Amino acid sequence: MATARASSSLAYPERFYAAAAYAGFGGSPSSAASSGAISRFQNDVALLLYGLYQQATVGPCTGPKPRAWNPVEHSKWTSWHGLGNMASAEAMRLFVKILEEEDPGWYSRVPEFTIEPIVDVEMHKPKLESAAESASPNGIPFLEPKTISAENGSVLETQDKDVIMEGLGSIGIYDQWTAPPVTGQPPKPRYEHGAAIVQDKMYVFGGNHNGRYLSDLQVLDLKSLTWSKIEAKTQTGSPESVNTVPVAPCAGHSLIAWGNKIISIAGHTKDPSETVTAKEFDPQTCTWSNLKTYGKPPISRGGQSVTLVGTTLVMFGGEDAKRSLLNDLHILDLETMTWDDIDAIGTPPSPRSDHAAACHAERYLLIFGGGSHATCFNDLHVLDLQTMEWSRPNQQGLTPEPRAGHAGVTVGDNWFIVGGGNNKSGVSETLVLNMSTLVWSVVTTVQGRVPLASEGLSLVLSTYGGEDFLVSFGGYNGRYSNEVYVLKPSHKSDVQSKxxxxxxxxxxxxxxxxxxxxxxxxxxxxxxxxxxxxxxxxxxxxxxxxxxxxxxxxxxxxxxxxxxxxxxxxxxxxxxxxxxxxxxxxxxxxxxxxxxxxxxxxxxxxxxxxxxxxxxxxxxxxxxxQKLQTLETLEKEVELLQRQKAASEQAALSAKQRQSSGGMWGWLAGTPPDRSDSQ
Incomplete structure (x- = not known):
């Protein structure tokens, strides 16, 4: 979650299974990961990853030691057995840590298809079943694909099921999520995108994939359930000035259907502006245009909520470009395109982003959940748009789990909440709040790593053939999703909160x-x-x-x-x-x-x-x-002078002795006698 919250707020099991699939453990034989990714690692690293994977999925090694003549199996057993009674969660954490140290960019190369682990609902631990195990090319067991099922035993329809009716009309089961068969080229997997419905078509714009913001515009025709991509143009000035320059990539924005057009407002961008910008897409001309607004626009942000109330858009909270959380309130009048900064009375919700908002009776704005940088919330706040007063009403029924990155739509008095993360795992319950009685209840619960238990998914309401349908797309729960799920609410009294x-x-x-x-x-x-x-x-x-x-x-x-x-x-x-x-x-x-x-x-x-x-x-x-050095020099000079004096005295003494012993021979040689002796 939440921009980059998704990778941090989902539990290690989700990221562990993605890492295991990439490294060749627990993956599909048809995937590139299981066929050769493990060969990237050295033998000691590969054996350690094997031991950690077995410890995380099976538990401590209890099997007998293989015979020495089988060195491969002997090495695997040694690696696994050496981990002792290490906890499953710790083994998962170490597996992901070692993989990231050996291959820091592994996640960008995770295959689009990974196997959903079988989950023990009561213990919330992944487990292996003998019927689901088979051998991968490297000798490591992997899990076979499982049909997604609800907690009450009802099976979610998969894409292999035959379709009798076309489009959403083929959905016959109530109050259960169904994965309908879709055709066409699906969009790139993503989360934190925007979705809106105009004339039985769901438009998906932008989002985040592997840390990169997207700018493409995809359309799902809900009559034929067919994907197509729109090559949108951009109006840069006058209505005649239209070119094919792509719109700026963004994520965490809000997409609102207004008449037969779509408004995109706010969102995180690579080069954020100082204030919130709004742009409009016309499906008739496939053209984006910037909307000129008046008044004092809010500072730029993403992860905010934008709710359509009559002819106004009510914006609350979000996270600015400096990652500061917000809880301010702004209203954009769509008739005059004028921003108004609202200073409501009462105690507002704490600063947050990735929350959900809804309008009830054209008067009450409801805010539920969301998150800060370290905490997720499950509180409910109500703003009276007539008196501009915040309140925190008492809730009835079950207590919802804290969550952020969830999505919600209203059907009459019922507010459906789907997905989100709680800093530990994706939230699998689909909730409904009766906004008249403020009573919470659970519609259904999904199992396994289903994209519905994701952060940053989108949820829209479509009316097809006189019936209502909730349509979910994308999200992140350890991997990015581009799957579509549909739920048809029954409108029974037990679904509406009692x-x-x-x-x-x-x-x-x-x-x-x-x-x-x-x-x-x-x-x-x-x-x-x-x-x-x-x-x-x-x-x-x-x-x-x-x-x-x-x-x-x-x-x-x-x-x-x-x-x-x-x-x-x-x-x-x-x-x-x-x-x-x-x-x-x-x-x-x-x-x-x-x-x-x-x-x-x-x-x-x-x-x-x-x-x-x-x-x-x-x-x-x-x-x-310095003085000591000078003294040493003087001592040397004195010693030299003393030697010279001694030498001079010795020479004089020698000369005197020679003169006294000369005699006649000295006189003959012309040496005068020493008169001092004669005297």
């Missing part, structure tokens, strides 16, 4: 927004206003509920509201005390911080003084070293 058998007062209190609990509700019961959620309950409940105007019911209602008000006041007081305590702790922490700051400054001053003294000492040491 009222829980509670007291009349409790039922009504549950429908009132908690932020309005302190209001005097008696006048609203006596004189209801058109369009309110709590009034529409009157159309779907028994006669006992219609006769709720008795004095006793009113008193019980007021008592329940007072009790709830007291609980809220107590909770507020508790929160205020906690806030006061936190403020005191913060003040103490700030005081400690100030003291530590002063101490740090003092230590820094002492350190600076020591550094200065150290520098002076280094200068003195340098001077002493």
């Amino acid at each position: 009222m829980i058998e509670e007291s009349v007062a409790d039922s009504v209190a549950a429908l009132l927004p908690t932020t309005n609990a302190s209001r005097d509700v008696a006048p609203e019961i006596e004189a209801p206003q058109d369009g309110k959620i709590r009034e529409i309950v009157m159309d779907n409940v028994d006669s006992e509920f219609v006769n709720m105007r008795s004095e006793e019911a009113r008193e019980r209602l007021v008592a329940a509201l007072k009790t709830e008000k007291e609980e809220l006041e107590a909770a507020v007081i508790k929160e205020q005390l906690q806030t006061l305590q936190l403020k005191q702790e913060l003040a103490e922490a700030e005081n400690r911080n100030a003291e530590l700051t002063k101490e740090l400054q003092s230590v820094r001053g002492q350190l600076a003084a020591e550094q200065s003294r150290c520098f002076k000492l280094e200068v003195d040491v340098a001077e002493l070293r």
Whole structure:
């Protein structure tokens, strides 16, 4: 999820099976992965991957050690047996980690077809069945394809089933997802795309595939269930200025059918603009054109919700180009093409993206789920578009799982929610919320790695032959999907959320927004206003509920509201005390911080003084070293002079001795006698 949330919010089992198929484990014999991908790895890596795969899918090695004459099987057994009692989830994680270290770009080369693992619904662990195992070319068992089935045992129709009627009319089963047979060249697998229906045709635009934004426009004819691609043109200026320049690729945008045209608004792009842009596609001319808007447009974003309410588009939340989450509210008037920045009262939903939104009774905007960078939500918020006030009503029935990247459509009072991820796995339940009673219930549950349990899928409502059909396309659940699924809602009372058998007062209190609990509700019961959620309950409940105007019911209602008000006041007081305590702790922490700051400054001053003294000492040491070198030179010179003096004295003494011993021979030689001796 969620842009790049999908790879992080889906559990390791989904990514593990994609990695296993790529590496040649658990894949189809016809796929390129199982025929030779494992040969890319060295023997030790391949054996380690084999051991991890067996540990993750089968469990610890309990078989006997093969004989030494079979070195291949002996090596496999050693690799597997060496993992001991390692947990299945840890083995999956290590398998994916090693594959990514050995081949960082493996995921971009994952084949389009991978085998769906058999899943133990109760334990939520993949398991092997002997009837489903067969040998791949490298001797590793892989899983045979399984028919997608619902939790209650009803089998989803596959593309191999014979079709009696054409198009959506061939769907005969109610409240179960069906994979109808489609023809034509299917679009590239994707998620975070946009889809809208105009005249029995589903238009799919943009999306994300392997981290790349797409810009193609694909069409599924719902009468013939045939895919085709539109080579759209772009209007760059005047109506006469049309060329074939492709529209900018984008993902996380919103696609809205408006009349016989389609509006694409917001979305992530490679080079985002400062503000949200809107463009329009005309199916008649196959032309894109930029829409000129007025007012103050919102900042650019993706993952927002855009809901058509009358002649306006209501935009909420999303994630901007800097990955900052938003919870602002904007309205675009489609008649004047003017943006209006709305400052609603009450507590809005926390900043989020990849949530779902719907409009009820042309007055109430409902926001469900979504995610931040680390958390997924399951909260429900309601905005009264007349008073522009946020509230968080009490929900009935089951508690939905947190999710982000899900999709939703409304059929009458029912809001169907499909897919999404919860930071652990794809969500497999298809939910329905009765917007009149705010009661949740499950329509159906799918098993295995079905694209319906995906993030970033699209969901549209088509009316064909007088019946309603939900059409799902694409998504990401460990691999990108380009499959189409259809569900025909039965409109039975058990599909539409039932009222829980509670007291009349409790039922009504549950429908009132908690932020309005302190209001005097008696006048609203006596004189209801058109369009309110709590009034529409009157159309779907028994006669006992219609006769709720008795004095006793009113008193019980007021008592329940007072009790709830007291609980809220107590909770507020508790929160205020906690806030006061936190403020005191913060003040103490700030005081400690100030003291530590002063101490740090003092230590820094002492350190600076020591550094200065150290520098002076280094200068003195340098001077002493220089003087020492000079002293050594002088000592050498003195020693040399002493040697010279001694040599001179020795020479003089020798000369004196020769003169005293000369005698007659010295006189004859012309050497005068030493007169000092004669004297």
